[in-house]
Amino acid sequence: MTLVEVPLNVSGFWIPVKGSSYLDTGSLGASLTLHPPAVFRVSRGSDPPSINGVYLEDYHQISEYLRARGVTIYGSSPVPLGAGSAISGAIAIALAYTYLSLTEGEDSPSTHRAGVLAHKIELDTRGGLGDVICQLTGGGLLLRRRAGPPGYGEAVRVPVEEDVEVSLGLLSRRLTTKEMLERYWSTFIRAGYKAYSDFLRRPSLHTFLEVARRFSAEVGFLTSEIALKLDKALAPLSERVLGYFIKKSLVVVVHEPGLGGDVRDRLMNELCYYVATPFRLAREGVRLVRT
Numbered sequence: 001m002t003l004v005e006v007p008l009n010v011s012g013f014w015i016p017v018k019g020s021s022y023l024d025t026g027s028l029g030a031s032l033t034l035h036p037p038a039v040f041r042v043s044r045g046s047d048p049p050s051i052n053g054v055y056l057e058d059y060h061q062i063s064e065y066l067r068a069r070g071v072t073i074y075g076s077s078p079v080p081l082g083a084g085s086a087i088s089g090a091i092a093i094a095l096a097y098t099y100l101s102l103t104e105g106e107d108s109p110s111t112h113r114a115g116v117l118a119h120k121i122e123l124d125t126r127g128g129l130g131d132v133i134c135q136l137t138g139g140g141l142l143l144r145r146r147a148g149p150p151g152y153g154e155a156v157r158v159p160v161e162e163d164v165e166v167s168l169g170l171l172s173r174r175l176t177t178k179e180m181l182e183r184y185w186s187t188f189i190r191a192g193y194k195a196y197s198d199f200l201r202r203p204s205l206h207t208f209l210e211v212a213r214r215f216s217a218e219v220g221f222l223t224s225e226i227a228l229k230l231d232k233a234l235a236p237l238s239e240r241v242l243g244y245f246i247k248k249s250l251v252v253v254v255h256e257p258g259l260g261g262d263v264r265d266r267l268m269n270e271l272c273y274y275v276a277t278p279f280r281l282a283r284e285g286v287r288l289v290r291t
Contacts, residue, residue: 002042003289004097006090007282008034008079009134009142010168010247012212013199015192016129016185017147022120026147027130029192030158030199030208032252033138033282034166038077038087040094042101044070049095051075051087060121062095066102073098078276083170084248088127089135092118093286108288111136112151119149130155138285141205160205164242166279167263169251169272171226184219191218209243209254221246226271233270237262 014029038051048055049063049072058064066072073094081087096118100109119132133150134142139157146154195211216222222230222245230251234241240256241263251272253263260277267275 001291002098002101003291004040004042004073004094005037005287005289006040006093006135007037007138007285008077008279009086009089009131010034010084010250010252011130012208012245012247012252013192013195013215014130014144014188015196016188019147022123022149023116023152024148025123025129026119026133026144026149026153028144028147028196029130030141030143030196030212031131031134032141032166032208032254033134033285034085034168034279035282036078036279037282037287038075038090040073040075040090042071042073042094042098045072046070047072047074049073049075049091051077051081051091054081056091059091060095060125062099062117062121066095066098069102071098071102078279079168079170079250082248083168084250085168086128086131086135088125089118089122089131092121092125092127092132093135095121097286097288111286114286115150116152119153136285138282140281140283141208143199143203158203158205158208160281162205162242163257164205164254164281165257165260165277166281167253167255167260167267167275167277168279169253169264169267169275171246171249171251171271172273173249187219191215205242205254209245212245212252213243216246221248229271230267233266234263237266 011031014027019025141158264275
């Protein structure tokens, strides 16, 4: 049996890039890759791919190809699909590795080839723009300097000296990536360029959190009402919380180790219906595990 382990990826700010093909389409920006990962089990069967028990009918032509040949993937993740933590990117990566292993007889397809296919799946399903290259690269804090999949785009690791954990809280509102891109595309470009240039001047975790919070407010993810509730919830922990921002319906809180339980309780009391914690920065990318 093969397991595909894919780190989560949460972008703090981004600039959408629409190129001439999927090879130069994606986004610029910066994100956090997180552990524990989403885990996919490659198995015999004709079921659609699934994540946390939810089956994804007619997900993509690659998944339908695999089903027709009696192969599928069953996934589990600490955060549900659609919240903003790149679960769609993780599904795309698992499908790409499974497809290449089946069609080309390779136990471990190259990161380049798997990444190109996964990036295309991610774009086809409108699940994201720049998650795949970050999830394959890993490293904790990543800067996307060129849009596209591995070999065409570029994501580089930014050193993080701080020892931190991350808590992820879910808001009750839901916003799909497709809706997000259609509604906020021009806003992302305007706010994204400012955030991107500010981060490049002082690339660090501190700068990332600072500009990510500003970006999430400027694009409308972090409303004044939500900001007041978050500030109130985290005030007693402020000396140990490095910062927070919001991606879609996901509240991202970066804090000192050992604080996850307190952060979870306070977020649950104020505005989140679910909090997953603790996460660590993922120092490596995708792992294939043979059992």
